[in-house]
Amino acid sequence: MKILFATEATGWTGGANQIWLTSQELRRRGHEIIVACSPEGDLSRRLAAAGVPVEPVPIRQDYDLPAARAIARIARERGASLLHAHHPKAHAVCLLSRWLWTRVPLVVTRRVINPIRKNPFSRFKYNSVKIARYIAVCQAAADELTAVGVAPERISVIPSGIDTRRWDASRKARASLGPTPPLRVIMVGHYSPIKGHSILLQAAARVIREFPAVLFQLVGRQTEELRPEAERLGVARQVEFLGERTDVPELLSKTHLFVMPSLMEGIGTALIEAQAAGVPVVASEVGGLPDVVEKGVTGLLTPPGDPDALAQALLRLLKSPEEREAMAGRAVENARKNFSVEAVTDRLESLYSKEACS
Secondary structure (H helix, E strand, C coil), X not given: CEEEEECCCCCCCHHHHXXXXXXXXXXXXXXXXXXXXXXXXXXXXHHHHCCCCEEECCXXXXXXHHHHHHHHHHHHHHCCCXXXXXXXXXXXXXXXXXXXCCCCCEEEEECCCCCCCCCHHHHHHHHCCCEEEEEECCHHHHHHHHHCCCCHHHEEXXXXXXXXXXHHHHHHHHCCCCCCCCEEEEEECCCCHHHCHHHHHHHHHHHHHHCCCEEEEEECCCHHHHHHHHHHHCCHHHEEEEECCCCHHHHHHCCCEEEECCCCCCCCHHHHHHHHCCCCEEEECCCCHHHHCCEXXXXXXXXXXXXXXXXXXXXXXXXXXXXXXXXXXXXXXXHHHHHXXXXXXXXXHHHHHHHHHC
16 A cells, blocks of 8 residues: 655654654555655654655645645655545645545544534534544544544544564563662653643652652653752652653663653553553553553553542552562553554554555
């Protein structure tokens, strides 16, 4: 098959990473992948470095007419059998292209779980008969689509995938990780109020009072902005603000517990990566995170925005190395079976074949 991906992404986001990973896996299986995206930014550079053909199409806004015309031209010239829009603006642009200039079947991915507006533009965008199928990265994203009238039979839930091999060294290194203090709790995520960093700091204050032999590490862009709050809560000495890092696999190899206290979250790729690295996890029971963590089996889930519940879950696993490592072992198998890029691409490939031939 010849598949044309479209996206407005320029920086390195979870969605951009999915385009990069799945395009390479699909090419290994003999499919031709072309990506229409901005020629500027990390995504186009990394795709080019991986040998994935890039067509320069800046998508500036919903219903960007020049971009829509360019998408149709590329689909025609490249002989595309399927068009896959990976982000919201690309969704609107590809839909416009589908209405005006091309008959190539259109598949759209929904990666976020925030409510969809119910104005006329949204109804056109989400309920159009020109969209062959939606891919929701989690059940919560699928529920948002059905809430605006998309028929459930038009939605396939296919999660984001990860390169599980990248985390093998972390998992093997953790096998020799002893209980010698301090025990490390890590959170990986750029600072944003919806990521729950403040909830974690409040929980940390409670954990440290009862279990002082613990160190919290915050990894991600702008996490240093949380230092004043940590000082106000009296936990700054036991919180490391590591900022943006490229050595996350090494950090995970030295950590005892991973936490994702989000107030809103899609599939939570960093959570899947932690599981693949064999790190026990605690996460909020919100959005797509219950799709990743089976409560009490592969990790613990807590109500979002509840620092007391989060503190109790962290203390439970910090005090019980046997329980946390047993959960981590089951989580590794879950990550390999359901979230490896190979498993995810199997499902994408099946969907593409069906829609391209319908």
